[in-house]
Amino acid sequence: MKRFILAVVIAVALASPEAHAGKTLDAITARGSIICGVSTGVGGFAIADSQGKWAGLTVDFCRAVAAAVLGDADKVKFVPLSPQQRFTALQSGQVDILSTLATWTLTRDASLGLIYAGVYFYDGQGFLVPGSLNVHHAKELDGAAICTASGTTSELNLADYFHANQITYKPIVFDSQNEARTAFFNGRCQALSADVSYLSSVRASDAAHPEDYTILPEVISKEPLGPVVSRDDLDWFTDVKWILYALVEAEEKGITAANVDAMLKSNDPAARRLLGTDEGLGKKLGLSDRWAYNAIKQVGNYGEIFERNVGLKTPLRLERGLNALWTHGGLMYAMPPR
């Protein structure tokens, strides 16, 4: 009875022909481009310039996927999605892959019909406060008003943190990240809470004097960010997962966009295998043998993507930290591509 009522009430709004079931790869090849869902404008991760060209770490990952799958990193269509819309868009098949700042959590992995294909950025949630507030630790925010965006893990983590530390706060929850940060910079709330990478980006781009704002030292949660795909196509999931691993493995092996052509003829069998000179790994994934070569040549390895978008030379000035290779004390560890 419940199912019948649901069906009758909602049916018209969701009338759709046979869904994007079966091979996502076939659909992409037929279409000739990948439709990639990204965040709506976060400096360093996904932001469009005045010409409408997208740039950022998550954007570069999608371009790497396009290069690996279709041979051309520019065969991507970027769809900006707010936290409200992003999962629904992927669930309904409007995008092939979600390359946003959505945290990998159990609920999202288990109950949305979606699946995370790895982590391209280990992050954590923190607080941005104005220096004039004279607050140096998160526990001093007892009773403060904190701006955050709806539909993010930030809301939930705030509740957990303040509850665990027996202090109170007033959440001011906005439809989008943009409104939350505007309200913060207008002085509506005492702190802005979001992923530390996002806070760095916002401080660099929105504050009139970035040095007037501090990111508090407390990181109150783990926020592993990664690409998401639909659960109903495990082949596509495997492809995306291994494209990410290939980028990390390339950095580990010292393969960069500049020297990838030389590395084709290197003495290292692992490098030759990855780049497709020797036995074809690409065929096992349903891609061309030049999958990793194309991705690395056109977009760069993981380290290059990181440094170009959020590294020390960019306004965000983020250190590798947890995002360094495992050989350098970080968490980036590629499974062996063989």
Add this chain to the structure above:
Amino acid sequence: MMMANRQYGRAQRTGLRIRKLEASTVRAIASQFAVFAAIAAVGAYLGANLLDNLAQRSIHTGFAFLAQSAGFNIGASLVPFSSSDTYARALLVGLANTLVVAACGILLSTTFGTIVGIARLSRNPLVGSFAGAYVEAVRNVPLLLQLFLWYAIMTEALPPARAALRLLPGVFLSKNGLDLPLLVHASATVYVIPAAAVGGIVAWRLSRRYRAYRRLATIFVPIMVVGVTVLACALAWGMPKLEMPVWHRFRFEGGAELPPEFLALVIGLSAYNTAFIAEIVRSGIQSVGRGQRDAAAALGLRYGQVLRFIILPQAKRVIVPPLGTQYLNLTKNSSLAVAIGYPDLMSIADTTLNQTGQAIEVISLIMAVYLLLSLMIALGMNAYNARDARWGSVT
């Protein structure tokens, strides 16, 4: 004639008019049934398709998530809410917030709408043109932009909480909102409001009965009722104290706080609907025949008296139905609260939808709630209108 009688027969004796089914009637019924069956079939096909797609993508269905713990806090709520309460309770908090905004908005917009509508017809050219400019300007700008404007005014123009404007002892206005003193022993406040409502209704009833004592009843009875209630509460729970807001580090502790999101939403919605209601009131007043105004003037009534006793009671017939529509618009437009950070029903449903992923269940739930709210408002307005049409001026 005889044939006709036989057709009606017993039916005629009972006063009903039932006829034997004719072929055309059968056809009519059959075709309607066929259309209904076709629509139902389309609906069933789409529904089956929907459920099929959901199952294929392993998306859970069902309303079981309502009993799960919410995990988030709500910034402004009339009842206490913590992150360990259920999603169902969170949605109820959202509903309460929406109702408060809708009620305040309806009250304010009706009051000011009537004033502006009458002002637009004023013979004073300055008043008339200002009212006209207001109506035209506000009506033609999208509501969302107006809400953003009001919210920007609240958060940018007002001083930070540390340097709040002190309007009255205990009343502060700042970026944190409007802080007011509150009667502690919230139970007393909870009883005063319905007591005042009861008093008002009793006074209204009495004033209809004893028209001569109308003014007296309207003032005297509510005061009596409220006074008695407060006294009873004081005896039961101790005298309710007035709790003043006190500055404490980031914000005012104690007292009631109306957040700037609420203020911006109520003011924005009221300002927007005032313009529409002003036009409705104006059209109502102009619909009353010129003869009425002339006759009233001939009797020597002043313009204010003419409006109050002659024109408005007759204009009400034209005003009330579209007014109901405006109230519905206001209630539904309150869902724009999500854009300026006020936790109304839509905003909390959004958060719930994102945290649980159950898009269809949540959306259908809030659609049902808004439908119910709208139907209740429409029902109320239609009942008022029916009584007005039948019995003349209701008050």
